[in-house]
Structures are given as C-alpha cells and as structure tokens.
Amino acid sequence: MNLNNDIKKILVTNEQIEARCKELGEQIAIDYEDKKPILLSLLRGSIPFVTTLSKYISIPLEFDYMKASSYHGGTSSTGNVAISVLPASKLEGRHVIIVEDIVDTGFTLSTVVKILKSYNPASIEIASLLDKPSMRKVDDLKIKYNGFVVPAEFVVGYGLDYNELYRQLPYVGVLKEEIYNK
Ligand code: 5GP
Secondary structure (H helix, E strand, O other): OOHHHHEEEEEEOHHHHHHHHHHHHHHHHHHOOOOOOEEEEEEOOOHHHHHHHHHOOOOOOEEEEEEEEOOOOOOOOOOOOEEEEOOOOOOOOOEEEEEEEEEOOOHHHHHHHHHHHOOOOOEEEEEEEEEOHHHOOOOOOOOOEEEEEOOOOOEEEOOEOEOOEOOOOOOEEEEOHHHHOO
8 A cells, every 4th residue: 555645635745845944944043043942843743844944954953852732633633732741851041942743723832832931941932844824723823933834624744644644755745535534
C-alpha cells in the first residue's frame, strides 16, 4: 500500500514548505539576534517543521519539547487539551518560540501559552506551519511566524497525522473522505 494514494489533493508542496521555512528562519534570525531563543516544539506533529525551519535560523538557539493533545484520534478538535510532557529547560527570562504544526480552534496554543507564562519567560511568540483561521474559537492568539493559511479541511503530512499515520509525507495534503469514513 502506498500512502500517497490516500491523498485527494496536495495543498502545499515540499518545495513551497522549504522556501517558506527559509523566509521565516531568516526573519527569526534577525528578530532574535543575541537573544538565544528556545524553539519549543509541540510533539509530535511539529518535528518535520522545526527541523526544516531551524536549518535557516543561523543564530545560537536551543531546542525543547512539550506535548499537548486535543484530537485524541479523530478529525476535529475537542477543546480538552491534555499536557503530557513539560519543557525540560529553565524558561525564566528566556525568549521562547513555540513551534506548532497547525492552529485550528486555537485551544491548544492558548492553553500552552497560559502554562508557559507561569514560568516567567522574557517573551513568547508562535511559529506555525499552517493556520486555519476560519476555525478559530479563541481571539487573543497572535501567530507571529506563519507558514501557510489553509482552508477548513482535515490535512495530513509534514508532521500532521490521521490516527498516527501520514506524518512522513513530504507535503501537506487533504485525505480522501473514504479513509476516515471507513
Ligand atoms: P486546536 O487546539 O488549535 O484546535 O488544534 C491544534 C491541534 O489539532 C494541532 O496541533 C493538530 O494536532 C490538530 N489539528 C488541527 N487541525 C488539523 C488537521 O487538519 N489535521 C491534523 N492532522 N491535525 C489537526
């Protein structure tokens, strides 16, 4: 079986992702010069994005991870955000860039931002590969570094999964309905 056959259409190609990561990474390098930011990736979906993005951030930086989940295997956000891994670094006084795969309702990131604020970092900004603004249910979320705006469709690839599959696809695509209606 070939996972590519389950994709109805490709929304963002690998070449587009690479080019946009270069732009965002170069901008982050300018904005954070001498600040040694912490790239705080949300597991597991943001790993391909943070890997590509960080190649283009040519200033000193550190990596850390956190795990927050709200989908629990389905195709729509539940609003119940479960945090299961907290950052290992000391965040007090540090410049934190949260790295996310996609912002949908915004519940996940607003929960994560609230938790991170309690560590008293010097600043918190958000970098997301994708944004689905038409689905937003919280209104105080600012995504400083956004890759692409996508329509309100369930997407997979470049870290995004359906039941833990499809994360390794090198592009972002829409799954055929018959896959999740099975
Ligand atoms: P939010 O809390 O903003 O509604 O959802 C954020 C999380 O929901 C993302 O980190 C991602 O795990 C998941 N998510 C939202 N939209 C999609 C989508 O279209 N496809 C996949 N695979 N996951 C999504």
